[in-house]
Amino acid sequence: MAVHFHEEDLPADVLAPGPIAVDTETMGLVTHRDRLCVVQISDGNGDEHLVRFANGSSYDAPNLKAVLADPARLKLYHYARFDLAAIEYYLGVVAAPVFCTKIASKLTRTYTDRHGLKNLVSELLGEEMSKQQQSSDWGADQLTDAQREYAASDVRFLHRMREILITRLEREGRLEIAQACFDFLPTRAKLDMAGWIDKDIFSHE
Template sequence: MTVYFHEEDLPAGALADGPVAVDTETMGLVTTRDRLCVVQISDGGGDEHLVRFKNDSAYDAPNLKAVLADPDRVKLYHFARFDLAAIEHYLGVMAAPVFCTKIASKLTRTYTDRHGLKNLVQELLGEDMSKAQQSSDWGADTLTPAQQDYAASDVRFLHRMRDILEVRLEREGRTEMAQACFDFLPARARLDIAGWAEHDIFSHM
């Protein structure tokens, strides 16, 4: 297992074919205000790639964009709604089709209200992960080894968790429901960017 660090783009041919796990690190939780700093990506083969964007980045990244925009590659996320919005706003591509482990967890693990990535990794895989660097400064000139390992861990487990959650969705008869949710996520992300992040447009009021 190796964590590869890249500036401004992913090297060509860095990933195998098939689904990729994706996550982002930003300066905060307001997409249009808090810039995209890092995109993490893994093909599930044991390595993780971190693509860092500097403060003055033009977000060109043609190789990374090609992978993210590929309609034949499923992208695995935990809380895809946020990552899709950040990627589209800064990189200009919609990184779909989607499988979101948080949504799959909420549809299958109805016996708990703990759907964080750390919770899923512990229960489904029997492994532990540290969230100590979650709120660190991702816009710093130099990312520490602890930051890099934290970022890599956010995509390290998603392929294995997807496999388990797919079985559970099928078992509970909720595969089609989950897929409908996944298919809607690009529209949900665009609503967030457009200003409807805190409004339920399906509600009566």
């Protein structure tokens, strides 16, 4: 298992075919304001790839965009809504189709309100991960080893968790509704970017 660090784009042909786990690190939680700094990708075979974008980047990244925009590749996220918005806003591609472990957790783990990635990894896989670097400066000129390890860990477990969560969705009869939610997520991200991030357009209000 290794963490590979790349500047401005993903090298060609470094990922095996099949689903990929994807995550992003940004300067904050406001997509239009807080620039995209890192995109993490794993094919589930043990290596993680981190693509860093410096301040002032053009976000050209043709190899990375091709992988993210490939409609034949399933993208695994934890809280896909945020990552989809960041990727579309800065890289200009819709990184779908989608499987979101956070939504799958909320549809199956109804016995708890703890749906963070750390909680899922602990319960479903029996492994521990540190979230200490979550709020660190991702726009720094140099990323620390701790930041790189944290970023890599955000995509390290998603393939294995997807398999467990699919089994639970099937067991509870909620796979179809989960898929409908996943299919809607790119539109949900567009609504966020268009100004409806805090509004429930389906409510009676």
